[in-house]
Amino acid sequence: EAGVAQSPRYKIIEKRQSVAFWCNPISGHATLYWYQQILGQGPKLLIQFQNNGVVDDSQLPKDRFSAERLKGVDSTLKIQPAKLEDSAVYLCASSPRTGRGYTFGSGTRLTVV
Amino acid sequence: AQRVTQPEKLLSVFKGAPVELKCNYSYSGSPELFWYVQYSRQRLQLLLRHISRESIKGFTADLNKGETSFHLKKPFAQEEDSAMYYCALMGGGSNYKLTFGKGTLLTVNP
Numbered sequence: 001e002a003g004v005a006q007s008p009r010y011k012i013i014e015k016r017q018s019v020a021f022w023c024n025p026i027s028g029h030a031t032l033y034w035y036q037q038i039l040g041q042g043p044k045l046l047i048q049f050q051n052n053g054v055v056d057d058s059q060l061p062k063d064r065f066s067a068e069r070l071k072g073v074d075s076t077l078k079i080q081p082a083k084l085e086d087s088a089v090y091l092c093a094s095s096p097r098t099g100r101g102y103t104f105g106s107g108t109r110l111t112v113v
Numbered sequence: 114a115q116r117v118t119q120p121e122k123l124l125s126v127f128k129g130a131p132v133e134l135k136c137n138y139s140y141s142g143s144p145e146l147f148w149y150v151q152y153s154r155q156r157l158q159l160l161l162r163h164i165s166r167e168s169i170k171g172f173t174a175d176l177n178k179g180e181t182s183f184h185l186k187k188p189f190a191q192e193e194d195s196a197m198y199y200c201a202l203m204g205g206g207s208n209y210k211l212t213f214g215k216g217t218l219l220t221v222n223p
Contacts, residue, residue, distance in 0.1 A: 003156075031209060042117070042199050042213030043157070056208055091157065095209060102211065104157040 004105035012111045018080040021108045025094030035091040082112045119214035134185040134217045136200030145203040146183040152196045190221045
């Protein structure tokens with residue numbers, strides 16, 4: 001079974017620039033999650049999709065972060081404009097509808113300079 | 114609110130010694146508890162969950178609802194156990210959000 005695919009693996013941008021991350025979940029997984037992991041901390045949920053609808057985006061900084069999941073499959077997470085404190089690893093995960101079988105991608109390491 | 118506390122950022126033991134990674138949680142209902150592990154340069158992966166009550170790679174964890182703890186234990190540590198370990202909680206309902214602790218870096222010395 002193919003895992004959760006994410007790209008790019010690394011990204012370095014200057015503050016105030018824009019950036020986008022892409023995630024392809026495991027085939028058939030209805031639920032998709034984006035987590036932010038700042039150095040020295042555990043992952044924190046930014047947004048959760050069930051198919052193409054948003055279930056929870058309470059911790060997403062909506063003034064600069066946006067995410068979409070077109071057709072209930074792939075997802076993109078965008079930051080516009082980026083701040084220094086956005087430097088982190090952005091993890092995508094997917095699970096079947098019941099929440100069992102959570103699988104994480106390798107993540108995208110973002111550095112904002 | 115859901116909260117997971119891992120009091121030790123770093124834990125260093127010698128090969129063959131017992132190891133215990135502590136995890137305490139705060140949640141008003143009946144949560145599911147997990148341990149995730151991240152080896153160097155690898156993705157985060159599930160180690161074990163309290164519901165399955167299984168032992169993975171010699172690790173066990175018992176949910177103690179009275180003390181709201183879910184400590185991870187292994188009687189004899191191996192060098193390949195060196196990794197970052199995260200305790201995580203999933204609340205009830207249809208929101209399958211995981212709340213993670215800050216993690217404990219385990220180093221097993223030869």
